[in-house]
Amino acid sequence: MQLPSALSFLVDEAIGVSGADGFVSQLGVRLIEDGLPLCGGALTQAAPHPIISRRTWLWRADTGRVVEALGIGLGEPDDTDHTQIGRNWLAELGTVFMQEDFVGGTPDCAVVIWAVTRPFSEPELNLLRQVARFAAAPLGVLTARSTLAALLETYLGRRSAAQVMAGRLRREPGETIRAALLYADLRGFTELSESVGSKEVIAALDAWFDRIAGAVHAFGGEVLKFIGDGVLAIFPIGERDAAAACDSALRAVTAARMGMDHLDRIRAAQGQPPLPFGTALHIGEMLWGNIGTADRLDFTAIGPAVNLVTRLEGLCRPLGRTVLLSGAFAAETTQPLIPLGTHVLRGIAAPCEVFAPQE
Incomplete structure (x- = not known):
């Protein structure tokens, strides 16, 4: 039958x-x-x-x-x-x-x-x-x-979850990704964490991550890692070209800054200190893959592009800027920029041209 x-x-x-x-x-x-x-x-x-x-x-x-x-x-x-x-x-x-x-x-x-x-x-x-x-x-x-x-x-995160679902459970080189890279980090977070209670610290971190990660996702980016109070995100190049990826990254930063400005006003009204931050943007290739011990793995991003974008963010405080862009990123974006000269970055062999977005 x-x-x-x-x-x-x-x-x-x-x-x-x-x-x-x-x-x-x-x-x-x-x-x-x-x-x-x-x-x-x-x-x-x-x-x-x-x-x-x-x-x-x-x-x-x-x-x-x-x-x-x-x-x-x-x-x-x-x-x-x-x-x-x-x-x-x-x-x-x-x-x-x-x-x-x-x-x-x-x-x-x-x-x-x-x-x-x-x-x-x-x-x-x-x-x-x-x-x-x-x-x-x-x-x-x-x-x-x-x-x-x-x-x-x-x-x-979406990218790592897909690899785990596909059965990638061993140490291996991973994939090379060409993308616009974004690294953002709160300033003075150590001092904040020592001056307020743990609940207030967690609330501040959650509010910060909501705004920076939310802006990244809204403009087509992917958050790869939360690193302490820092965020590493990418805007992959593939379906969109380099200029589109860079412009999306800049728009995400603008949205995050607006969100943080609003948050700081709320915190000020509650008698809380602001949450200043720095952001760096770069473009290049990075390696994304499994590292760790034989039975305890983590996905991580490595490569010269990752090193540069994290070091570039460290210039935000001495240059008095919230957002800094590398020369490679500046060459791709269509947005108007302000040149800030060439700077030596710690641990990076070649000096880096540095730019900032117009306010």
Whole structure:
């Protein structure tokens, strides 16, 4: 006896589907092949993430397209019906039918909702009940994968998380990345940490990282490392050219400065000291890979470009500037700059031309 198309998919193929978007669209197509009157579907999964509480993938049968909607929720989970976004969207397509079977027996995992053009018949409902049973295993695997990916990205960053997920668990040279590099560091943080309580120190660090890392991400960059109170980020060159990467890096710095100015005003009103910082921008190649012991590894960035950008940031205080750019970076950006002469950087053989953005 031949299995219905949807059950055949769940038994033989679904475990290998890479993402929830592919799962909901392929399952929907197979159910239509089995005669079910679907016009859309939604799959909602819990998301163990510092900001995102739920992820929902919305599928339209007429176009085959899948779009993702995020449920934002900070703090402890509540009793909110996180499938509501799927219900509202599918209600525009047809009658909403909610699959009551949750993966793992709890709504904290996954739930599927279908939109139909007419009510289901009893045989169709029986098929959906079987689909719910057979979908539990592959959906459980998808949920576990997305949980692992979210946790790795939270603690390692997107680039490193992808390498860990791909099984790169040994010491190896890694990849060479050409990018605009950004290094930013708080000034006087040691003095601050010795003059206020630990909670105030952590709050100050979080506020600083929110603004600098948020600006980097907003303009297409990637934060590679938090180093004490410093941040190393890149704006990769590839899909965009060097000039575009450099301009994006400069815009990110401008946004971060505006955010920090606003934060300093808030801190001043609360009787707290400001959080001055320095930022350096450079362009070049860096090596990104695994280093460490045989059983304890870390991803790190090395190379002359990394050395230069960190040393260049050290000139911010003596030159009285918040942002400094290398000559190589200045040659690529389209933004107007102020030349500050040629300077010797500690540990760097060749003197470096230094520029600053116009205020």
